[in-house]
Amino acid sequence: MVGLIQKLLFDLIESSAGEEAGREVRRRADVPQDKEFLIYEAYDDAEFRRIFASMLDVLNLGQEEAEEAFAAFFLKDSEVRWPIWFKMAKNAREFLLRQPRIHNGFATSQRDPALRAAIDDKFEVEDCDGEVIVHYKSANQLCGLYMALARRVIIHYGDNAVVKEACCMKNGAPECEIHIL
Amino acid sequence: MALQSPYSADNQKLHDLVEELADQLCPAVDGQFDFSVKVSSHDESIDKLQMLVNLVLDSASRAVQELRGTKDYTENIIRSMIDMLLVVAPDGNIVTANEATCKLLGYRHQELIGHPASMLFCEEDISGAIRPQEAMLHKPGLPSCLAGEGSSGNVETTLRAKSGEEISVLLSDSTMLDGHGQFGGVVCIARDTTESRRLQAERERFNRVIQQSLNEIYIFDSETLHFVDVNYGARKNLGYSMAELREMTPLSLKPEFTAELFAELVKPLRSRTVQKIQFDTIHQRKNGSQYPVEVHLQLTDDHSPMFVAIILDIAERKAAETLLVEAKAVAESASAAKSDFLANMSHEIRTPMTAILGFAENMLDVEQSDSERLNCVHTIRRNGEYLLCLINDILDLSKIEAGEMVAECRDCHPCRVIAEVASLMRVPAAAKGLLLNIEYTGAIPETIPSDSTRLRQILINLIGNAIKFTETGTIRLVTSLVGSDDKPYLQFDVIDTGRGLTESQANKLFQPFMQADTSTTRKFGGTGLGLTISKRFAELLGGDVVISETELGVGSTFRATVATCRLDGMRMLDDPLSATTVPDAPVSVAQESQSDLQGFRILLVEDNRTNQALIVGMLKKVGADVSVEENGRLALDRVLASMQRTSGGHSQPPFDLILMDMQMPVMDGYKATGALRKEGYTGPIIALTANAMQGDGEECLQAGCDDYATKPIDRKKLIELIRRNAQLCPSQHGTISTGRC
Structure with a gap:
């Protein structure tokens, strides 16, 4: 997983619960206290899952609640960090169609094929007569986070769209299929 | 030497990071994009920049790889093309030529690229008509086949190789537009048809030969046995049309064959234990007539096996075989007759020779009287003459059989010959107490163009035989003029009152080396060649010798005929008997x-x-x-x-x-x-x-x-x-x- 996620996750924890909470999460997740997550580097998915789970415990949040909180934080950061991407899209649909390419762009710093593969191609998007269908396939099973982010994007553009998950890996499906219409 | 920096420390650090990023980007100058940049900045802007630079590098690298892949793919397609590919630019010059083009036309690649395409086309293909593209190309000489809008389809044309050789091709061309939708040239694909034309011509020739072959050639399905093709010779002979034959199998033509018999027959072909089988059978035509055939049958060895049969009409051969068998029988019979003849000859030669030697021995006896010695001399002379006669007969027959005996054609006086023969033969006839009567029926030509010597020999032989085989009675020689005005003959009937012949004896009497009965040779003597020789002589004279009548114990009539030619203006003897007189006895020493x-x-x-x-x-x-x-x-x-x-x-x-x-x-x-x-x-x-x-x-x-x-x-x-x-x-x-x- 690209380091931007971990970095923003710790930023969220520390900004909402203090630096001690951040340290506690690192301790529980077995992450060195001085480890810095660079936004373009790839990191171990298992480590991320430990961080996320620890965050839920430390901040006493449910899964969906945490995902919604992180999505809001992530999008707010992105609007500052990557404003041009938002300008490049006229609406949420255009943004979401481009989203896999932006995601994969973070993998371009990786020359190691294995590390690159850990980032690349988690998303595949279809444009079906105005409906955006997203195929998500990752051991991290963060389809909830994606749907939260999508809703935030829709809100960002002031569009009117519904995000639904047709099938989910958590329920045994080979991939998660998310429809935005 | 390090560049002198105008920046503050923080700015200097940022500057150094940017410089480092820039340095890492330098390999891109070689068109290489398959790398990423990496600096440790702890500055999010630099990190962001670094990530985007890598994104650009990655995209460029992918694009380059994709382009290379596309280029290689295209080149591989063009290279592996068997057909010629030629791209002609709007200026009429060749811009692309694949290996097949170079190979076929004998040019090196650089001899084609940038050179006018018109040099590859023969004059007759360069049309005087200039089409719009040509005007654009300013190349009136562009081959007409490349001058149409869109595609010209397939055109049979001729290209000129570097050697000057003209090569037939099937050419298709299509107009190519450039990125601005303007005429960008012509793409030509051409296939060498020289070999295919040759093969086509060969196939056509082969097919003609097959079709025209007088031998019948059938091709029929190996499973259904239905005819697939039957050559013209077969159709003509069988009387069926091809449409009719397609509904038939070879079994329809073979009255002797059943499907089971055929299946058994072709088993070795199906099992591939033999390549070909041959058999004789009977075929039946549409009209019901039958003819013997020799069949050569094979099964083709491909994904769709067919039976191929070559049928030889062996009617003539069968007839020849029959003739051969008959001829063999005749030859064996002749050979047996020759053996019999040689046995007789041996006897006939040894007998007088024994007499000659014996009486010569007697003459050496000093006690012999003059009369006894004179008797010995007469005996020796008589037997010597007989031997000479025998040798002459054999020689005559040899000459006749070899076709070397030629008859003369001079004025022959038949009545004179008859008179001479009568004079000669009355002596031995009288010695047996027989009469020899000469008779004529009607007028006889005074002369005919013939050979008196041969005629004399014929008559002497026939009368001599009559005398030999007649014990009592009369021998008659009856001469008459027979036949038509266009084809008159003199006919000589020698009628005896002798022992006559059975039918079987009569049938083989004229065969060379054959006598009525070999036992008669011993009883009556003679070579047995006289009749054969006489018959051959008569044939030389345009006639024949036949047994006209014969009855055992009653007598025989032997008839000799000789051609006389047309008698127009010829003097006829109304009383031939009195017209010629010949002394009755030979001149003595x-x-x-x-x-x-x-x-x-x-x-x-x-x-x-x-x-x-x-x-x-x-x-x-x-x-x-x-x-x-x-x-x-x-x-x-x-x-x-x-x-x-x-x-x-x-x-x-x-x-x-x-x-x-x-x-x-x-x-x-x-x-x-x-x-x-x-x-x-x-x-x-x-x-x-x-x-x-x-x-x-x-x-x-x-x-x-x-x-x-x-x-x-x-x-x-x-x-x-x-x-x-x-x-x-x-x-x-x-x-x-x-x-x-």
Whole structure:
């Protein structure tokens, strides 16, 4: 997983619960206290899952609640960090169609094929007569986070769209299929 | 040396990071984008920049790889094309040419690229009509086949190779637009059709040959057995159309065959244990007629096996085989007859030879009286004559069988011949107490163009046989003119009251070396060749000898015919019997004049002392003056010396006649005669030859002799021959021989 996620996750924890909470999460997740997550580097998915789970415990949040909180934080950061991407899209649909390419762009710093593969191609998007269908396939099973982010994007553009998950890996499906219409 | 920096420390650090990023980007100058940049900045802006730079590098790298892949892919396609690919730019010059083009046309790649495409097209393909593209190209010479809008489809045209060779191709072209939608050139794909045309021509020729073959050729499905193709020769012979045959199988043509029999027959072909089978069978035409055939059948070895049958009509061969069997039987029969004949010949030769040797032995007995010795001499002479007759018969038959006997065509007096024969044959007839009557029915031509000698031999033989096989009664020779005006014949019926013949005996009587009954040979003697010879002679004279009637114990009628040719203007004898008179008895030795050749000067050239003595004795007895030389060389010297003396004042030529033996040591008669003629000797030369075969006499005449006599020498005939030639003196070379003595 690209380091931007971990970095923003710790930023969220520390900004909402203090630096001690951040340290506690690192301790529980077995992450060195001085480890810095660079936004373009790839990191171990298992480590991320430990961080996320620890965050839920430390901040006493449910899964969906945490995902919604992180999505809001992530999008707010992105609007500052990557404003041009938002300008490049006229609406949420255009943004979401481009989203896999932006995601994969973070993998371009990786020359190691294995590390690159850990980032690349988690998303595949279809444009079906105005409906955006997203195929998500990752051991991290963060389809909830994606749907939260999508809703935030829709809100960002002031569009009117519904995000639904047709099938989910958590329920045994080979991939998660998310429809935005 | 490090660049001097105008920045503050923080800015300197940022500057250094940017410099480091820039340095890492430098390999891109080589078009290489397959790398990423990485700096440790702890600055999110730098990190962001670094991530985006890597994104750009990655995109560029992917694009380059994709382009290379596309280029390689395209080049591989073009390279692997069997057909020629040629791209012609708007200026008429070639911009792309694949390997197949270079290979086929014999150009190197660089000899094509940038050169006008028109150099590849033959003149007749360069149209005078300029199409819009040509105007754009400013190349009026662009081949017409490349001048159409869009695609011209497939066009048969001819390209010119570098060597000048013209190559037939099937060319298709299409207009290419550039990125701005403007005319960008022409893409041509051409396929060499030289080989395919040759193959097509070969296929057509082969098909024509197959179709026109007089042998029948069938191709039929190996499973359904239905005909797939049948050549024209077969269709014509069978009488079926191709449409009809497609509904049929070969079994429909084979009345002898069942499907089971055929399946059994082709088992070895299906199992591939043999490549071909051959069998004879019967085929039936549409009209129901049947004919024997020899079938050569094979099963093709491909994904769709077919039976291929070549059918030979063997009707003629079968007929020939039948004839061959019959001919073999005839030959075996002839061979058996020849063996029988040889057995008879052996008997016939040994019998007189025994008598000759026996009586010669008796003559050595000093106690014999003169009358007993005279009796011995008569017996020896009689048997010797018989032997000579036998040899002459064999020679005659040999000549006839070899086709070398030629009949003369001179004025022949049939009545005179009949009278002579009657005179001759009345003697033996009378000796058996038989009468020989000569009768004529109607008028007879005085002369006919024929061969009197052969006619005489025929009649003597028929009458001789009649006398031989008749014990009592009369022999009649009835002569008449028969046939049509266009084709008249003289018919001679020899009617006897003899023993007659069975049908079986009559059937084989005229076959060479065959007699009615070999046992009769022993009882009645004779060679058994007389009738065969007579029949052949009659055939030579345009007629035949047949048994007209025969009845066992009653008698036979043997009929001889000879052609007379048309009788227009020919004198006819109304009473032939009285028209000719011939003495009834042959001239005896006693009646010969002792002075027949009185004073006649003869040179005998003979190496054999016995023959010298014999011939000298014969000639001196009739008054001839005989000189002898032992070989041709001595004779030549002697004659030439005499001629020189003659030309030196002597009034008479050296000899009146030369008798020249043809086989001699030192110089033979042929060379000696030739030399004499060359030296100007014009006197008559009579050859003496022991070679009685056809052609020997002609050889003597060709050597320069006037006539020839065959050994053993018949005294009377020799004297007659000398007398006849002496009258011709001086020699008239080239006179036709009247036959051997």
